[in-house]
Amino acid sequence: MNAEQLLDAITPEVYERLTYAVETGRWPEGTTLSQEQRDSCMQAVMLYQSKHNVEAEHMTVAAGGEISFKSKAELKKQFQEDQQDIMRVNPNEV
Template sequence: MDAEQLVNAITPEAYERLLYAVETGKWPEGTILSQSQRDSCMQAVMLYQAKHNHDAQHMTVAQGGEISFKSKAELKKQFQKAQSDIVRVNPNDID
């Protein structure tokens, strides 16, 4: 299987599992990855991101294979937008 076939075979759900494995060193079920498995997962994640990552986070591989860096100001602006979506509940106000 070549790289193009591999990236086309990865579903969004499989990508999330691969990403979790790379970030934590284990599968969501808890099975630990060997270093070679983790390296292979990282390559698959980077290939997937290079094709599908339309909204690259700070220091990720953006669509087209370019490494994307966001400044601190850009990240703060992005997170401030996300804050407006959060509903805050004061536990003292609950009856």
Template sequence: MDVEQLLEAMTPDVYERLLYATETGRWPEGSRLSQDQRDSCMQAVMLYQSKHNVDPQHMSVAAGGEISFKSKAELKKQFSTEQQDIMRVKVSNE
């Protein structure tokens, strides 16, 4: 399978599973990845991000294959905006 076929076949759910596996070293079901599996997952994640990541985080691969770095000020602004979108709910203990 070539890169384009891989990217066409990879769904967002598959990407999330591969990202989890890369970050934790385990599949979502709990079994450990070998180093070769982790390396392959990381390559697939980076390829997927290079095609689909239009809102890259602090340091990731953006759409188009560019590595994206956000400054501390940009991250603070992003997180403060997201915090305002969170609705707080008071839970009563009856």
């Protein structure tokens, strides 16, 4: 299977499973990955990101294969904007 065939076979659901496996070292069902499996999953995740990741986060592979790095200031700004969407609730007030 070449890289294009692999990319065509990776659905968003498969990508999420691969990402979970790379991050945790386990499949969502709980089965542990070998180091070789984890390495292969990482390569598949990076390949998928290089084609589909148009909003790359800090230290990810963006669309086109570019590695994306965001500065601390950019991340703070992004998180501040995201915080505005969160409704704060004081549990002492009813």
